[in-house]
Amino acid sequence: xxxxxKPRDAKETAEAIAWAAADKVALELIGAxxxxxxxxxxxxxxxxxxxxxxxxxxxxxxxxxxxxxxGTKIAEIESMLTAANQELxxxxxxxxxxxxxxxxxxxLGGIIACNLSGPRRIKAGAARDHLLGVAAVSGRGEIFKAxxxxxxxxxxxxxxxxxxxxxxxxxxxxxxxxxxLPRPEKLRSVLVFGLNAEKAVAAMAAALNSPNxxxxxxxxxxxxxxxxxxxxxxxxxxxxxxxxxxGTEASALARNDALRELLGPFGPIExxxxxxxxxxxxxxxxxxxxxxxxxxxxxxSVPPAxxxxxxLAIADSLEAYFYLDWGGGxxxxxxxxxxxxxxxxxxxxxxxxxxxxxxxRASAAVREAVPxxxxxxxxxxxxxxxxxxxxxxxxxxxxxxxxxxx
Amino acid sequence: MLxxxxxxxxxxxxADIATALRRMLPADSVIDAEDARRAYECDALTAYxxxxxxxxxxxxxxxxxxxxxxCHGEGIKVVPRGAGTSLSGGALPLADGVLLGxxxxxxxxxxxxxxRCVTAQPGVTNLAITQAVAGAGFYYAPDPSSQIACSIGGxxxxxxGGVHCLKYGLTTNNLLGVEMVLMNGEVVRLGGKHFDSGGxxxxxxxxxxxxxxxxxxxxxxxxxxxxPHARALLLGFDANExxxxxxxxxxxxxxIPAGMEMMDxxxxxxxxDFVHAxxxxxxxxxxxxxxxGTLAEVDELVGKVExxxxxxxxxxxxxxxxxxxxxxxxxxxxAAFPAVGRISPDYFCMDGTIPRKKLSEVLTxxxxxxxxxxxxxxxxxxxxxxxxxxxxxxDANRPGDLEKAEAFGADILKLCVAVGGVLTGEHGxxxxxxxxxxxxxxxxxxxxxxxxxxAFDPGGLLNPGKVFPVxxxxxEMGRVHIQRGVTRFPELPRF
Numbered sequence: 054x055x056x057x058x059k060p061r062d063a064k065e066t067a068e069a070i071a072w073a074a075a076d077k078v079a080l081e082l083i084g085a086x087x088x089x090x091x092x093x094x095x096x097x098x099x100x101x102x103x104x105x106x107x108x109x110x111x112x113x114x115x116x117x118x119x120x121x122x123x124g125t126k127i128a129e130i131e132s133m134l135t136a137a138n139q140e141l142x143x144x145x146x147x148x149x150x151x152x153x154x155x156x157x158x159x160x161l162g163g164i165i166a167c168n169l170s171g172p173r174r175i176k177a178g179a180a181r182d183h184l185l186g187v188a189a190v191s192g193r194g195e196i197f198k199a200x201x202x203x204x205x206x207x208x209x210x211x212x213x214x215x216x217x218x219x220x221x222x223x224x225x226x227x228x229x230x231x232x233x234l235p236r237p238e239k240l241r242s243v244l245v246f247g248l249n250a251e252k253a254v255a256a257m258a259a260a261l262n263s264p265n266x267x268x269x270x271x272x273x274x275x276x277x278x279x280x281x282x283x284x285x286x287x288x289x290x291x292x293x294x295x296x297x298x299x300g301t302e303a304s305a306l307a308r309n310d311a312l313r314e315l316l317g318p319f320g321p322i323e324x325x326x327x328x329x330x331x332x333x334x335x336x337x338x339x340x341x342x343x344x345x346x347x348x349x350x351x352x353x354s355v356p357p358a359x360x361x362x363x364x365l366a367i368a369d370s371l372e373a374y375f376y377l378d379w380g381g382g383x384x385x386x387x388x389x390x391x392x393x394x395x396x397x398x399x400x401x402x403x404x405x406x407x408x409x410x411x412x413x414r415a416s417a418a419v420r421e422a423v424p425x426x427x428x429x430x431x432x433x434x435x436x437x438x439x440x441x442x443x444x445x446x447x448x449x450x451x452x453x454x455x456x457x458x459x
Numbered sequence: 460m461l462x463x464x465x466x467x468x469x470x471x472x473x474a475d476i477a478t479a480l481r482r483m484l485p486a487d488s489v490i491d492a493e494d495a496r497r498a499y500e501c502d503a504l505t506a507y508x509x510x511x512x513x514x515x516x517x518x519x520x521x522x523x524x525x526x527x528x529x530c531h532g533e534g535i536k537v538v539p540r541g542a543g544t545s546l547s548g549g550a551l552p553l554a555d556g557v558l559l560g561x562x563x564x565x566x567x568x569x570x571x572x573x574x575r576c577v578t579a580q581p582g583v584t585n586l587a588i589t590q591a592v593a594g595a596g597f598y599y600a601p602d603p604s605s606q607i608a609c610s611i612g613g614x615x616x617x618x619x620g621g622v623h624c625l626k627y628g629l630t631t632n633n634l635l636g637v638e639m640v641l642m643n644g645e646v647v648r649l650g651g652k653h654f655d656s657g658g659x660x661x662x663x664x665x666x667x668x669x670x671x672x673x674x675x676x677x678x679x680x681x682x683x684x685x686x687p688h689a690r691a692l693l694l695g696f697d698a699n700e701x702x703x704x705x706x707x708x709x710x711x712x713x714x715i716p717a718g719m720e721m722m723d724x725x726x727x728x729x730x731x732d733f734v735h736a737x738x739x740x741x742x743x744x745x746x747x748x749x750x751x752g753t754l755a756e757v758d759e760l761v762g763k764v765e766x767x768x769x770x771x772x773x774x775x776x777x778x779x780x781x782x783x784x785x786x787x788x789x790x791x792x793x794a795a796f797p798a799v800g801r802i803s804p805d806y807f808c809m810d811g812t813i814p815r816k817k818l819s820e821v822l823t824x825x826x827x828x829x830x831x832x833x834x835x836x837x838x839x840x841x842x843x844x845x846x847x848x849x850x851x852x853x854d855a856n857r858p859g860d861l862e863k864a865e866a867f868g869a870d871i872l873k874l875c876v877a878v879g880g881v882l883t884g885e886h887g888x889x890x891x892x893x894x895x896x897x898x899x900x901x902x903x904x905x906x907x908x909x910x911x912x913x914a915f916d917p918g919g920l921l922n923p924g925k926v927f928p929v930x931x932x933x934x935e936m937g938r939v940h941i942q943r944g945v946t947r948f949p950e951l952p953r954f
Contacts, residue, residue, distance in 0.1 A: 074939070115707045116814050138713060168655065179655055181663060182632050193939060197907045198900070203812040204625075205846045205884035207618045207667045208892075208899055209926065210908045211631065214663025218656060235713030258573055264596070264684040266752065304756030311753070356652035358573035382654055409657025427657030432645040437659050439914035444907070446939050455658065 055099040062106065063188060063196055063227040069101055070225060070449070071194025079449045082221035084124055084160035087149035088167060092220055092454040093425050094417045103162060106227050111202075114139055118185060118202050120230040123162025130161060134233055142234040143183050144171025146338045151350065151414055162226050168218030171338035172269035172297065175261070175379050181217035183232045189216060189224035192445025202230045215440070221451040222459070223444035237299035241309040242269070242325040242333060244286065245294040245316050250274065250361035253294045254381040256319040258358065260296045261380045263315055265308040269297030270380040271337050277376045280342050283333045285323055295325070297334060337378055340413075343387040348374075349394045349415045350387050355408035357382035366402045371395045390416070396423035426455050460507050460890055462924045465554035469535060473512055476535065476557075480515055483525040488563075490514035499540065499558050503605070504548040504891055506807070506861060511538065511552030518563045520638060520646060520676040527674065528644025530557060536920050537642070539670040541581060541613030544605045546808055547889025549617060549669045549925060559674060561612055567591050568677070574652045575682055576635055581612020581675045585619075588680065597682040600627035603885070604793065612675045618667030620885035622718040622749075622792075625843035627683070629885070631666040636679035639665060639672075642916040652679060664911065669887050670922040672915040686751035689717065690761050691788040694768045695742035695775035699723060702744035703818035705771035706842045709748065710815070712767060714760055718749040719843035720792050723822065726799065726837040726850070730791035733798035738791050739775050746842065747788055795839045796850070803835070803852035805861075809868050811875030812846045812884035824874055825849060832867045834860075846884035847875070873898050888926045896928050905929075910936050 058080075060066040073080050081097035083089055084104055107124035114137040121130060127145050134140050145164040147156050165187075170179035177183075186200030199212035216223060245256055253272035260267050271294070278286050278293045286293050296316070298308040313322050325333055336342060343350050355363050360381025368375045373388035373395070388395050394415045403410060409427035412420060429437060434456075441448070441459050448459060469476075477491045490496055491513050500508040517523045530537050536556035543550050552558045564580035570591060571577070577588050577599070585606040588599040602621035603609055609619065615637060620629045627633070636650030649662035656662065665672050696702040702721055709716065722730065722738075722745045731738045738745055746768075750760040761778050768776050779785035791798070799806055813821055822838065829836045835852040849871055853864035872882050872892060876899050882892045896905060905927060912919070913933035923930060 113814075113816075115711050116816065117710065168660070174654060178628065178632050181655075181660060182628065191907060195903050195907070197904045199904065199908075201812075201879075201881045201899075203814060203845055203880055203884070205620055205629070205812045205841070205844045206881040207629075207885055207887055208882045209888065209896065209905075210664055210911055211618065211667050212664070212908070212911070214631065214660045214666070215911075217663075218660050223659075235710075235715065238713070261575065262572060262597075262684055264687050264753070266686075300752070301756055301759055303759045304753055307753045307755040354653045354655055354657075356571075356574045358571075379654060407651035408653040409655075411657070429658055430647070432641070433647045433649075433658070433661075436641070436645075436647060436661065436914065440659055440661070440664075440911065442937075443910040443914040446937065 055097065057100045057102055059102040059105050063190065066103065066106070066225055066227050067190045067194050067196050070190050070192065073099070073449050074192065074194050074447055077447060077449065079452045082225055082451055084163040085126070085158040087152070087154040087158050088163055090152045091167065091413060093420050093457065094453065095451050096453045097451070101225065103225060104160065109133060110228065117204070117233050118230055119233050120202065120228065121161055122228055123160060123165070123226045125161050127159050127161055127164060128157045135236070138236050139233045140236045141183065141231065142173060142177040143180050144173045144338055145169060145180065146171050148339060150344045151340060161229060165217050165229055166219065166221050166226060172271060172334055172378050175270060176266070176268045181214050184213040184217050184229060185232055186230040187213055187216055187226055188228040189226045191224045192447060192450045200230070204232055220454050222441060222454055223450065225450065239302040239305035240297065240299050240327065240330050241305050242330045243296045243309060243312040243316060244323040244325060245319050246289045246321045246323065247291040248294055248320055250365055250377070252319065253292065253377070254358065254361045256294050256316055257296065257380040259315060260312055263311070265298060265311050266300070267296050268299050269295065269334055271295050272377040272381070274376065276374055277342050281333060281336055283325065283329050285325055285329060286333060295333065297330070340385050342376070343385065347390060348387040349390055349419070350413040351395070351399060351410055352413050353384040353386065353399065353403060353408060353410040355382060355384065355403055356406055359406040360384055363402050363406065367395070367399055370398045393423050394419045400428065462509070462553065463930070469555040470512055477513055479529060480513070480526065483529065484515060484517060484522055488516045488518070490516070499552055499560065502543040502545040502548060502550040504546055504889065506855070507548050507551050507890060509552050509554055511558035512555055514558045514560060516560045516563050520640065523559070523640045523674055523676055524644045524646055526557070526559060527640055527642055530920060531643045531918065534918065534920065536923055538922050539616070539674050541610035541616065542584065542608050544609040544613065545617065545887060545889060546810070547883070547887040547891040549887050549889040551890050553924065561610065564612070564676065571652065572597070576652050576679050577682055578677065578679045579611050581678055582610050585609050585611055585614055592682050596685050598685045599680055599682055600633055601630050604796065611678050611680065615666050615675050615678055616668065616670045617887045620846070622720060622841065625719060625841065626715050626717045631663060633681050634662065634666060634678070635681055637662055637665060637675050638677035640674045640676055642673070642918065642921045650679065669889060669926050671912055671926060672921070688754045688757045689749055689751040689785060690757050691779045691785045692748045692761060692764055692768070693777045693788045694746040694748065694773045695739045696744045696746070696772065697742060697774050699744045699822045700819040701772040702746055703815070705746060705768055705773065707815055708767045708771050709764055712763065714763060716748050716843060717751040718747070720747045721745065721840050721842035722792065722795065723838040725835065726795055726839045729798040729802050729837055730795050733801055734790045734794045736787055736791035742774060747792055792839065799837050799850045799852065804854045804856065806853065807851040807864050807868050809847065809849045809851065809871050810883045810886040811872050811880055812844065813875050813878050813880035815845045817878040817880070818845070821847070821874060821878060825871060828867060828870055832863050834863060834867055845880065869895060890925055893926060894928050906936060913937065
């Protein structure tokens with residue numbers, strides 16, 4: 054029976070990992086544990102619980118930077134930022150409920166380790182783009198730091214980018230500094246109804262190629278639009294394209310009007326205001342519409358212009374539901390359970406255009422059997438393995454979480 | 460500046476190596492004549508010069524792969540070079556190394572408006588990408604001052620910034636994909652026309668790696684729809700402190716300008732004497748604030764910034780009312796480096812970043828240092844993101860001046876780190892700041908970075924002598940010595 058080790062600071066974290074390295078035992082790294090089932094099942098002897106590395110250490114609104122322990126809950130950070138009229142612009146999603154956890158539990162460390170982002174990815178970037186500095190413990194049990202607390206910094210390798218999205222397989226993050234930005238004053242969403250997927254991607258491209266600074270571009274086919282819980286979206290009983298503009302009041306309203314005019318030729322137009330608009334985009338961000346039931350969930354990143362074609366091909370073969378975010382560049386897919394989770398069909402569908410698919414929810418047996426992350430060409434796989442060993446030579450941090458052989 | 464000791468056995472084989480390379484490349488792609496090699500002896504950091512052993516100018520990924528695989532097999536060092544505009548000596552050649560120039564990779568391969576991206580070879584200039592898409596209303600956002608000459612591959616290697624990165628990000632935030640050749644000749648593709656990585660974000664680590672991890676042979680960048688309107692404000696202050704306070708107040712008000720630049724009195728005078736931009740000569744500091752977006756947004760924000768500037772104690776406030784006037788406001792700032800070049804035979808351009816709140820403290824202490832060293836300094840900087848560009852004026856022909864300027868520059872960068880900032884914001888470490896890395900990073904921090912280098916280039920053949928002050932052999936770095944934490948660990952809380 055494994056131990057649950059809960060260090061209280063970076064030094065204890067380093068001691069725990071040094072102990073594991075000396076005994077060559079593997080650790081599963083968790084924060085709040087909300088995304089424990091995201092990734093391949095980890096073959097670990099013990100659990101290293103980083104949730105006690107919590108607390109905002111430094112927050113200077115005028116410097117646009119916040120430093121916190123990685124166990125700090127996103128909800129706590131967001132309430133602090135809201136009070137200063139700021140936010141994490143990459144829209145950290147709240148995915149816990151996908152695997153049955155409570156909402157609002159996700160930690161900053163977990164969001165960074167998985168490099169997650171919401172609909173604003175197209176404008177503001179992902180978690181990686183907002184990570185300014187880290188303190189971490191490598192698989193050697195050594196405390197190291199990288200980056201800093203300023204936005205512009207090219208001193209040494211940008212280890213922050215590498216550690217973001219490494220799913221705890223390179224190092225245990227103990228403290229991070231992130232960029233924060235002013236919260237937009239006004240939010241409007243322009244809706245276009247009744248488009249099929251191809252027309253929807255064309256409409257989103259028209260909006261994204263216009264200078265209206267769109268900060269969200271999603272397409273919900275009819276069955277998904279029907280369960281958004283937002284009356285203006287549900288009532289027309291058809292598919293919806295949504296385009297979000299944010300900024301100062303005068304600016305958001307002007308761009309809202311410009312988009313209405315631009316998209317008029319595509320179909321009937323409506324708009325969403327304030328609370329409704331926030332709720333709508335939160336649903337897109339958190340895949341709320343796919344949470345119920347046991348369906349297999351995939352998240353697939355492709356060139357935006359390919360989104361409709363790829364989504365339709367997969368949805369047809371797997372009898373799946375889908376919706377598009379990122380102007381067509383992100384496909385969320387919910388499919389009935391299958392022995393391979395649909396992996397073969399999905400990888401074949403994106404092979405032609407480039408992109409990557411992540412298996413978000415499936416049984417442990419399926420996640421053990423099929424690639425959860427995009428399979429890599431041999432040279433890239435070998436390089437990734439060497440990178441892993443540069444940080445964790447003994448393979449004791451989350452072994453197997455990303456790939457079966459490392 | 461101490462570079463790795465050249466290996467005389469390699470240099471002795473120069474003719475044989477040239478012959479071997481000519482079997483892989485057209486004869487005129489291998490340069491070994493001494494006078495022709497000398498053209499590559501430095502980049503834009505001209506204080507350091509070294510003629511390379513050989514120069515190769517490949518035209519294709521396959522040729523790059525052949526060259527690197529050969530050099531890897533023979534244990535020959537390689538220094539990649541884009542347009543040679545590095546301000547930190549990133550492309551400084553080695554006496555026993557092959558200089559691999561990417562100047563022939565000069566084509567834009569694909570313009571894809573549906574996916575809002577451009578695929579280019581690494582030798583294409585930064586500005587050429589914007590020019591290729593400007594007709595359709597798009598642009599490539601990162602705009603280093605050298606954008607007319609610097610190459611997109613070099614931008615990736617250095618993670619270049621520019622005036623507009625306050626709002627639109629650095630190269631790393633605008634890059635979608637790269638093709639790269641590893642030192643062993645293997646070709647890997649990272650990213651594509653989609654967002655994020657399916658595995659480790661190796662593209663993120665390659666960006667800004669200063670040519671130490673691989674040779675970039677293709678680049679995919681995002682393009683953005685050009686904002687329809689832009690206006691600039693020219694704000695004068697009678698003290699650096701009040702200008703700094705104004706910068707903080709603008710950001711505290713929730714405004715992220717497209718650009719926010721500051722110049723101090725020596726820089727203002729140098730620029731005004733040179734281009735006659737109409738800058739006030741009687742102010743201590745000048746801010747240029749640019750706002751872009753829709754007409755409604757720009758006009759609203761210009762009004763807000765004017766009010767904030769007056770509250771902050773600006774002694775002159777002007778807002779551009781035409782494109783010509785906006786260009787005039789920028790003219791002096793854009794010509795600041797050559798303007799300083801006119802008033803001094805030589806200058807060093809430093810590049811630290813500091814927390815914005817430390818601006819006036821750092822300027823005051825920098826003035827004290829200037830007096831102590833007996834050298835003049837002019838300051839232009841990206842005030843919005845705290846990225847300083849102090850220009851240290853010196854005369855290389857005056858004995859001891861270069862050494863004094865180097866020491867002064869090192870003191871400025873140490874000060875930046877001491878107040879919570881970093882050594883370099885956008886110019887890179889290169890050879891220039893290499894020996895200062897220890898002021899920011901511990902040995903453990905640097906060893907971790909070097910182990911990453913070993914994963915890409917175990918022989919340490921790619922651009923050695925740059926970025927890291929001390930090089931260890933990879934085999935040494937890879938050994939695992941674990942000290943078991945026997946005393947405290949058993950007391951950790953467990954459940």
